[in-house]
Amino acid sequence: MNALRSILLRRETGIAVMIVLFVIAVGIAKPRFLSLEYLRIILLLTPLIMIGAMGQMLVLVARHVDLSIGSTQAFAAMVTAMMFKFHPEIPWYLGFLVSIGVGLGLGFVNGALTTLFRLPSIIVTLGTLNLYRGLTFIISDARQVDRQYIPSALKAMSTTSPILGIPWIIFMALGVALLTYWFASHTRVGRQVFALGSNPAAAPLRGIRVNAITLMVFSISGALAGLSGIMYASRWGFVNPSNTGAGFEFQVIAAVVIGGVSINGGVGSVLGVVLGVLLLGCVSAALPLLGIPGTAQSAIYGAVIIVALLIDRSVRQRGIAALAAQRARA
Amino acid sequence: MTDQTSTPTAVSALDAAPPRPRWQVILIRPETMTFVLLVLAFIVSSSISPYFLDINYILSSFTLYAEFSIVALVLTMVIIAGEIDLSPAANMALSACLFAWTYQATQSMPLAILVGLGAGIAMGAFNAVLVIGMQLPSIIVTIGTLTLYRGLAQIIAGDQSIRLPDYFIGINNDLWLGVPVPVIIFVVVTIALAFFLGATIWGRQIYQIGTNEVAAQHAGIRARRIKFMLFLAMGFASAVAGMMTASRLGSVRYDLGLGGELQMVLMAMLGGTYIFGGRGTILGTFLAAWLLSVISTGMLTAQWLPATQLCVLGLLLIISIVATNLIYSRTQR
Amino acid sequence: MLKRHLLAGLAALGLAATFATGALAAHDFKVVYIGKNTGNPYFDSINGGFVDACKQIGCQYEFVAPATAEATSQIPIIEAQIQRGVNVIAIAPNSPDAMNQVLDEARAKGILVLAVNGDLVGNESHRDANILPVDFTKTGPNQVELMGSLIGYKGDIAILSATTEAPDQNTWIAAMKKTLAEDPKYKDMKLVATVYGDDQPEKSTTEMEALLSNYPDLVGVIAPTTVGVAAAAQVVQQRGIADKVHVTGLGLPSEMRDFIKDGTVKAFQLWSPYNEGWLAAYFADGVLNGTIKNEVGTKFDVPNLGSITIGDKNVMNTQAELTTFNADNIDQFNF
Incomplete structure (x- = not known):
């Protein structure tokens, strides 16, 4: 009985119920939404956000935030695309290394600024958000890298499938999610991220190297943003200095916060984030089907963030109340 | 608390056993850094572009930044009180859209102004309820409302612009003693707020809340109420700034002031406001607003790529917080 | 107004004088083109036209653009150009009305203001002339005809546009609807939906x-x-349904080349952005030196383009009909 209750009270269950209700509601209005074809459309909307969200989750759990991921994505994608353009002889799969490496470097800079000068990450990454975007314009000479320069094999990753008609990039996103799950719950360092976020003051006392962990989560976030950069090139077939990654940080933060990751650090699960990403994907896919104009989209994202914050708060308060009740009983 | 906290100048001298020599207190201050940067910016700007050094041009181009600057002054107080608000630019857009939309529907300017100001204050109150009432962190709340307010503006106005009547247009071209009106408004607001923050009991309380909110509450300061008022003031200032922008442009669209939050935060940071609260001055933000305007205008007249400008702004933000942090950690010892 | 007529008169005299003496007029004027935003491949081509024309004419040319295409982002740039003392501001306006004040300020200082590739719809009095690639009333019918030829003038079709209120697109869509409804040739084609992709991929x-x-x-x-035509083509390519669903529209050859080569798209249309820049520079040169009277009905010759006529509301077009790109000619275009 207690086990059932604890499942029902879990955040993930709440999101899963929300997804089911939403899908049913849209399905009643537009039965086509329930088709396999729409499942494919929804899934194809999510891989980039999913990958960015895994990094952002770790950053938020460590009680930081990374606003620069959209620009990191753009810069990494641009470096990679320009490599394809000017050195077509380089094998396309090396692009992954380049993109991830560049992203890792930018993430490391964020982490270094945050730890070295003990600055709030939100301001640091607000600064690098502009800095990296500007650098993207500079290295590209403000020019888009067109479709013809992106290797066909890379573009094919978004269309061809190893199994069940599900494209490669979706499997990659799932792979990243599984790796993050393994890292977060089955490694010592992963658990230290949670320990650091739930109580930064006590972390050094427990032998946690705060600076190293902070550097690491920002580097991971950057590397994953870099990975999402080359996947952008794969999915959309071009890289543009101003479009690529614009607003990516908002989508990702919305997904992560919906997924139950607490902005106060220390709390979050991969499953919750995956569900959060899926919910966002369902909403994005349903809007055009229902004929809701795109202009409403940003208001919906904003409202979703605030609602998620309120839910997060009420969950936390209930937790505190439960704790207090337990203590009173004891 | 000693009497020394009453003036922000003396905050740095607090706790230190032997008071620092006066010249050092003045020299090692973030505002001094801002001032030096401002002078440097003037020199650099006029050397990279021969067209830059022209007082009328500098004043008239400041009108493009005056609206953000006015909001940044209020934002400075919010940051000193230990909170932040990233939604004012979106607030400007939504209140200006509602203002223009009401005017278009009713043809009544007073009603439209009331609606615009009311909307701005309501948005400030919404932020305040979430941050103070619900105890949510202001930085994430206002990222949410930033998206929400701009999204609502987009729903109301679509991507069409709403025209305003001719008599309302062109506040930036109105001169008073040869100075554009928005610049005068900015200066007046600066003086008023500098007085409020530096010389009144409420100003002192704002510093105390930002330094240590719990201690301030124990000392009998109504921290929650003061912070609530600050968010309302943010909403009001944003609405006024939104209408000033509308007057300058002659029409309103949902993307009015897009990205302005960065510039406002940048002004406060460049002016030496401490991001963790408790420190900062109106004078600093005043100087920083001019600094930002001079740098941006200088880069524009020198035909620098917008990309380079983005880089410079991003770097400035980081450098300014690093410098401010260093200065404060030094003077604290 | 009187002043302008006088100027025009003086200019005409100047023209005669130039021809009589063969002296060179002042061709080293400063012209700037302000694009909608940086990183927009479309403007690279217009820019190229300006650069080449200014090499021929001898004018000093620069291209600037804001980082984003929001309504107000061009205003500080215009102010800076006025301060720099340019003679000609050519601009692809991001808003039909937000720039009225600052453009008036520029014109009051004697700067020639040209809208290039887009107009200040409803606020035409705030610019001196407008250069558009084609007569935009032809875009709708041309597109419908191209679509018809691809699908055998029969079947359900849809439109994927930019934003709901994009003025140019809405003009074209209205013309498409009118053509479909009124021309019996298209009676078997049925427009089932119009959707908006907001110009985001x-x-x-x-x-x-x-x-x-x-x-x-x-x-x-x-x-x-x-943006829309490339996105639509990509969906069709990914699903491998090119023989069932035909995509066409207005696209850039550089972005569409792959889709044409693999047969996803049979044909699409556009114009030459390059010629817009070319014409704008020659027009500015003519007006500043008095060889072209900026009045409705004036005809003048431009190298490579032939005779150009200033139409209603001082609008000029570089070409009469849209250019259609297909597998046969796509490689001749490099923009």
Whole structure:
């Protein structure tokens, strides 16, 4: 009985119920939404956000935030695309290394600024958000890298499938999610991220190297943003200095916060984030089907963030109340 | 608390056993850094572009930044009180859209102004309820409302612009003693707020809340109420700034002031406001607003790529917080 | 107004004098072109036209653009150009009305203001002349004809546009609807939906996918926007349904080359952005030196373009009909 209750009270269950209700509601209005074809459309909307969200989750759990991921994505994608353009002889799969490496470097800079000068990450990454975007314009000479320069094999990753008609990039996103799950719950360092976020003051006392962990989560976030950069090139077939990654940080933060990751650090699960990403994907896919104009989209994202914050708060308060009740009983 | 906290100048001298020599207190201050940067910016700007050094041009181009600057002054107080608000630019857009939309529907300017100001204050109150009432962190709340307010503006106005009547247009071209009106408004607001923050009991309380909110509450300061008022003031200032922008442009669209939050935060940071609260001055933000305007205008007249400008702004933000942090950690010892 | 007539008169005298003495007029004027935003491949081509024309004429040319295409982002740039003392401001306006004040200020200082590739619709009095690639009333019918020829003038079609209120696109869509309704040639073509991708690749793709699943009988999609047509083509390419659903619209050859080569798209249309820059520079030179009277009805010759006529509201076009790109000619175009 207690086990059932604890499942029902879990955040993930709440999101899963929300997804089911939403899908049913849209399905009643537009039965086509329930088709396999729409499942494919929804899934194809999510891989980039999913990958960015895994990094952002770790950053938020460590009680930081990374606003620069959209620009990191753009810069990494641009470096990679320009490599394809000017050195077509380089094998396309090396692009992954380049993109991830560049992203890792930018993430490391964020982490270094945050730890070295003990600055709030939100301001640091607000600064690098502009800095990296500007650098993207500079290295590209403000020019888009067109479709013809992106290797066909890379573009094919978004269309061809190893199994069940599900494209490669979706499997990659799932792979990243599984790796993050393994890292977060089955490694010592992963658990230290949670320990650091739930109580930064006590972390050094427990032998946690705060600076190293902070550097690491920002580097991971950057590397994953870099990975999402080359996947952008794969999915959309071009890289543009101003479009690529614009607003990516908002989508990702919305997904992560919906997924139950607490902005106060220390709390979050991969499953919750995956569900959060899926919910966002369902909403994005349903809007055009229902004929809701795109202009409403940003208001919906904003409202979703605030609602998620309120839910997060009420969950936390209930937790505190439960704790207090337990203590009173004891 | 000693009497020394009453003036922000003396905050740095607090706790230190032997008071620092006066010249050092003045020299090692973030505002001094801002001032030096401002002078440097003037020199650099006029050397990279021969067209830059022209007082009328500098004043008239400041009108493009005056609206953000006015909001940044209020934002400075919010940051000193230990909170932040990233939604004012979106607030400007939504209140200006509602203002223009009401005017278009009713043809009544007073009603439209009331609606615009009311909307701005309501948005400030919404932020305040979430941050103070619900105890949510202001930085994430206002990222949410930033998206929400701009999204609502987009729903109301679509991507069409709403025209305003001719008599309302062109506040930036109105001169008073040869100075554009928005610049005068900015200066007046600066003086008023500098007085409020530096010389009144409420100003002192704002510093105390930002330094240590719990201690301030124990000392009998109504921290929650003061912070609530600050968010309302943010909403009001944003609405006024939104209408000033509308007057300058002659029409309103949902993307009015897009990205302005960065510039406002940048002004406060460049002016030496401490991001963790408790420190900062109106004078600093005043100087920083001019600094930002001079740098941006200088880069524009020198035909620098917008990309380079983005880089410079991003770097400035980081450098300014690093410098401010260093200065404060030094003077604290 | 009187002043302008006087100036025009003086200019005419000057013209005669120039011809008589063979002396060179002042061709080293400063012209700046302000694009909608940086990183927009479309403007690279217009820029190229300006650069080449100014090499011929001898004028000093620069290209600037804001980082984003929001309504107000061009204003500080215009102010800076006025301060720099340019003679000609050519601009692709990001807003039909937000720049009225600052453009008036420029014109009051004697700067020639040209809208190039887009107009200040409804506020034409705030610019001196407008250069558009084609007569935009032809875009709608031309696109419908191209679509018809691809699908055998029969079947359900849809439109994937930019934003709901994009002025150019809406003019074209209205003309498409009118053509479809009135010309009996197209009586078997049925427009089933018009959707908006907001000129974002992600949104356009989602809308295109929704179109295909909402209207299974769809045989054609017209996307009169460069972002939309590329996104639509990509969806069709990915699903491998090019023989069932025909995509056409307005696209950039550089972005569409791959789709033409692999047969996803049979043909699409556009004009030459390059010629817009070319014409704008020659027009500015003529007006500043008095060889061209900026009045409705004036005709003048431009190298490579032939005779140009200033039309209603001082609008000029570089070409009469849209250019159609297909597998045969796509490699001749490098923009």
